[in-house]
Amino acid sequence: MTWPMVALGEIFDIARGGSPRPINKFLTEDANGLNWVMISDATASGKVIQSTKKKIKLEGLKKTREVFPGDFILSNSMSFGRPYIMGIEGCIHDGWLLLRPDPDRVNQDYFYHLLGSQEVYTRFASRAAGATVKNLNSQIVREVEIPLPPLAEQKRIAGILDQADALRRLRHRAVERLNTLGQAIFHEMFGDLNSSIIKASLGDVINVRSSLADPKLPENASLPHVGPEHIDSGSGAISWMRVRSCREDGVTSGKYIFEAGDVIYSKIRPYLNKVAISDRVGMCSADMYSLVPMDDKITRDYLHFVLGGDHYLRHAERTSGRANIPKVNRKQLLSYEIPLPTIMMQEEFSRLIGLLSKPRLAASRHLTETETLFASLQQRAFRGEL
Numbered sequence: 498m499t500w501p502m503v504a505l506g507e508i509f510d511i512a513r514g515g516s517p518r519p520i521n522k523f524l525t526e527d528a529n530g531l532n533w534v535m536i537s538d539a540t541a542s543g544k545v546i547q548s549t550k551k552k553i554k555l556e557g558l559k560k561t562r563e564v565f566p567g568d569f570i571l572s573n574s575m576s577f578g579r580p581y582i583m584g585i586e587g588c589i590h591d592g593w594l595l596l597r598p599d600p601d602r603v604n605q606d607y608f609y610h611l612l613g614s615q616e617v618y619t620r621f622a623s624r625a626a627g628a629t630v631k632n633l634n635s636q637i638v639r640e641v642e643i644p645l646p647p648l649a650e651q652k653r654i655a656g657i658l659d660q661a662d663a664l665r666r667l668r669h670r671a672v673e674r675l676n677t678l679g680q681a682i683f684h685e686m687f688g689d690l691n692s693s694i695i696k697a698s699l700g701d702v703i704n705v706r707s708s709l710a711d712p713k714l715p716e717n718a719s720l721p722h723v724g725p726e727h728i729d730s731g732s733g734a735i736s737w738m739r740v741r742s743c744r745e746d747g748v749t750s751g752k753y754i755f756e757a758g759d760v761i762y763s764k765i766r767p768y769l770n771k772v773a774i775s776d777r778v779g780m781c782s783a784d785m786y787s788l789v790p791m792d793d794k795i796t797r798d799y800l801h802f803v804l805g806g807d808h809y810l811r812h813a814e815r816t817s818g819r820a821n822i823p824k825v826n827r828k829q830l831l832s833y834e835i836p837l838p839t840i841m842m843q844e845e846f847s848r849l850i851g852l853l854s855k856p857r858l859a860a861s862r863h864l865t866e867t868e869t870l871f872a873s874l875q876q877r878a879f880r881g882e883l
Contacts, residue, residue, distance in 0.1 A: 500646045500881055506639030508603055509596040513573070513635050514589035517560035523553040530554060532587030534564070536572060537768050543666070544609060545584040546570075553588060561588040562595055567605065569596040569612065573633040579726075580612035594635055604648055606655035610662070611643060614875045615739065622746070644879055654878045661871045668864040669729075675857045676732040682849050683802045687838060700831030702794040706759070706787040709751030712743035712780055720754070722746045724782035725763035728771040733805060734861065735773050738868055743780055752780040755787035760800050762786045764825045767813035772804045786830065795835075798850050799843040803835055 505511065517523040524533070530552030538549045553561070564570060568583045571594045580596075582605060589595060598608065611617060624637045646654070710717055721740045728735055743752070755761055755775055763771035765784040774797055781787050790797050803809055812833055817823035877883050 500644040502642045503645045504640055504642050505596070508599045508645065509569070511597075511635045511639050512562060512595045514562040514570075514591050514593040514595065515560055516590040517553065517557035520553075520590075523557040525552050525554045527552065527554070531558060531561075531563075532585055534570065534583075534587045534589050534593065536592065536766060539570070539572070539579075539581045545582045546587075547584040549585075549587060558588065561590065562593075563588055564595055565597075567598070567600075569598065569608070570594065571596065571612070571633065571638065580609055582609060594633060594638060596638070602645065602648070604651035604655055606659060607646075607651035610655060610658045610875060611879060614879065615872055616876065616879060617641065617643065618739065619741075622741070644881070646881065654883055657883055658871075658874060658878060661867075661874050665864075665867045665871050668860065668867045671860045672729075672732050672734060672857070672864055675853055675860055679802065679850055679853060680806070683806070683846065686842065686846055686849075687836065695837050696834045697794075697837045698831060699833045699835050702791050702835065702837065703760075703800065703831075704789045704791065705827060705831070706753045706755065706789060708753070710754045710780065712748040712750075712752050717754070717780065718742065718744040721777070721779040722748055722752070722782060723755075723761065723775070723779050723785065725765055725769070725771045725784050728761075728763065728773045730770050733771075733773040733801065734864075735775065736868075738865070738872065740779075748780070750783075752782070753785075753787050754778065754780055756789075758797055760788040760790065760797055760804070762788055762804055762830075764830070766823060767817050767825050768810060768823075770805055770810060772801060774798075774801050786827070793840065795837065796840070796843040796847050798847040799838075802846075809833065 531554075532549040533551045533553045534546060534549055535551065538546055563586070564583045565586050566583055570581050570583060570589055572579055573592060573594050596612075598605070620641050621633055621637070624633075624641070712718060712720075712722070719742050721737070722743045722745075723735065723740055727737075727740050755778065757775060757777050759775050761773055761775055761781060763769065763784055764786055788800065790800050813825050813829075814823075816829040817825045874883070
């Protein structure tokens, strides 16, 4: 079935958000304040944003962008292009793009799936500018063309994809529950990290890979190019299906190679809690650190859980500043004082975590299979083959 191709700008009013500055002067505890939509509100919501942690004063409205229930918003950097639907009124900063749909041509659920598909993500990624942080702008999004079926067909397809998406979310929750169990074991063994365990600066127990490699070399061009957008918040799962090679991403500037077993950590927006142990060789985006544990001092499992824990997250939020895109620099990372149990205790923790490896591997495999099935359904749906 052939559907007309239309530019997103033909069926959405598209505009960038805005930030009153300095934002601290506009934040308020007043219940009548305007909902202030942050990235963390979106990642916690899944699909529809129903609440925000912060509000801004009414006088900030003239310096920002107001959004309403039914509007789509897209992050324009980091995990760019991921769609969320507004369930409440609010305001968005300049890290967001607003897409206000034409209700006569756009089914909300269909376009939630379409805008979040790998096909549209690839189109965004190929157009996104910025060597350090890839960015979308309103013009890029306006120009991306998509197939537009009739509304009734959009609704039918959305019903099929909703069912597949529900299964995918169940798989995600299974992985998250196993990760929560790992955190429980960590807290049982080491408490809240405020105990009398001997402490050391993180810089005394890890190395940061700091030798740049040329991504254009044949041996590097085919390596996966991993950025924060590929790491699941909290669980540390890497969405390898969404990872493209350095060649595919058009990477030209020097990047850091990471090895299997390295802990890779996002220095951008630390509150998103994006830290993972890689199982393969790849190249980090400029937004990532590749951390190598000193084997006689710290295990990768212990380091992974420390960096993903609440204690470190509070430290990172305090030190990274309140800019629109806060960042943990190397000095702030390496100066963090880490409680350091004996290597025997850490290895026992790794052993216990290892007991979860079989069910975690099975859950991850099921999730990967479900993700593959869902991506296939999306491709067929948007080609008119469902």
